[in-house]
Amino acid sequence: MNGPFDFTLALGDDALIAAQRLAEWTTRAPEMEEDIALANIALDQLGAARLLLSYAGELEGAGRDEDALAYLRDDRQFRNVLLVELPNGDFAVTMAKLFFLAAYQLPLYTALAGCRDERLAAIGAKARKESAYHLDHGALWVKRLGDGTEESHRRMQAAVDQIWPYTHELFAADPAAPVDPATLRSAFDETVDAVLAEATLTRPESRWAPAGGRTGVHTEHLAYLLAEMQVLHRAHPGAKW
Amino acid sequence: MNDPRTAAASVVDPEIRVITIDELGILRAVEKDPASGRVTVTITPTYTGCPAMDVIRADIRRALAVAGHPDAEVRTVYSPPWSTDWISDSGRAKLAAAGIAPPAPVPAAGVVPLTLAVRCPHCGSPETEQVSRFGSTACKALWRCRSCSEPFDHLKAL
Numbered sequence A: 001m002n003g004p005f006d007f008t009l010a011l012g013d014d015a016l017i018a019a020q021r022l023a024e025w026t027t028r029a030p031e032m033e034e035d036i037a038l039a040n041i042a043l044d045q046l047g048a049a050r051l052l053l054s055y056a057g058e059l060e061g062a063g064r065d066e067d068a069l070a071y072l073r074d075d076r077q078f079r080n081v082l083l084v085e086l087p088n089g090d091f092a093v094t095m096a097k098l099f100f101l102a103a104y105q106l107p108l109y110t111a112l113a114g115c116r117d118e119r120l121a122a123i124g125a126k127a128r129k130e131s132a133y134h135l136d137h138g139a140l141w142v143k144r145l146g147d148g149t150e151e152s153h154r155r156m157q158a159a160v161d162q163i164w165p166y167t168h169e170l171f172a173a174d175p176a177a178p179v180d181p182a183t184l185r186s187a188f189d190e191t192v193d194a195v196l197a198e199a200t201l202t203r204p205e206s207r208w209a210p211a212g213g214r215t216g217v218h219t220e221h222l223a224y225l226l227a228e229m230q231v232l233h234r235a236h237p238g239a240k241w
Numbered sequence B: 001m002n003d004p005r006t007a008a009a010s011v012v013d014p015e016i017r018v019i020t021i022d023e024l025g026i027l028r029a030v031e032k033d034p035a036s037g038r039v040t041v042t043i044t045p046t047y048t049g050c051p052a053m054d055v056i057r058a059d060i061r062r063a064l065a066v067a068g069h070p071d072a073e074v075r076t077v078y079s080p081p082w083s084t085d086w087i088s089d090s091g092r093a094k095l096a097a098a099g100i101a102p103p104a105p106v107p108a109a110g111v112v113p114l115t116l117a118v119r120c121p122h123c124g125s126p127e128t129e130q131v132s133r134f135g136s137t138a139c140k141a142l143w144r145c146r147s148c149s150e151p152f153d154h155l156k157a158l
């Protein structure tokens, strides 16, 4: 990444794609309370995405607003990490994604709240309070499923194993960024180790570390997600409810 | 022509209609330029994704127009971030009267503890339990009273 624009765009894309994936659970969650919870978390992510993308558009200075950035870019122009675009899988996979993302976003937004860029600091201060709830929710389910029945333990461990390799991309060093993601790793590890231990789950060994999202090289899943997310705006530019 | 501050402060929250935006603590400033007569209102959202913000902006402009201030601008700021500590005492009383348990004081930085006793707004019993930390709107959690068995909303500390 290069300047504040790329950094802000990347964080905005993380939040936007995470919101779109979580919203897929609406009306399909295993229980009513969970349906509402996931929709609420999606809404928080969307709120953060709107602030970040609006600001990214201003930094770029090319006249692109939040809608232009969200709806009129192709997959190769998105800068989100692969973790957020991965399919939801079963409920355990969704919770593994939610938990790992929140364990990264909470220290990220906290650090952002203290950074020199006033706009990013304001967004960080706002979003970190919401991230604390997301982390709490994800951690609760990881523990409940991990330390639950034999079947729930098996599936939660499988989900952690599946998602874990994608967490490394979150911490790719970027010393020039307003917050260097590499500095967030120790806080993330501390949270993850404590929760996995309580959940009687094992942290996988770190061998494979797929990446590419930050440079626009995505999995095949992102294009399908964008097709659904962007179709209305592209068919009816400027449409309003 | 009425005072613009009074007019803006009278707007009710569209999702919690018993409480005004002033009592909720999201109305940050109301300024009138003496020369042009233009009124600038500053508000802050409870949650970043709060879908009520557009309605609140429109309601403020309408209230100001009715009070004789047709030239009004509504600005949104995010810093300092809204806190449930900004809900006024009268706001808390109105929430409780409407069956919504008001938030506890916000603890110091860090993860929000979720084990604080919340009193049932119907019968006053502290024997309550959280059903879900996410409720009917972004700012509420769903609780249930073990004494009277009634479910109720609780405004989450933030």
Ligand SMILES: [Zn+2]
Binding pocket: B120, B121, B122, B123, B124, B125, B145, B146, B147, B148, B149, B150
């Ligand atoms: Zn009761």
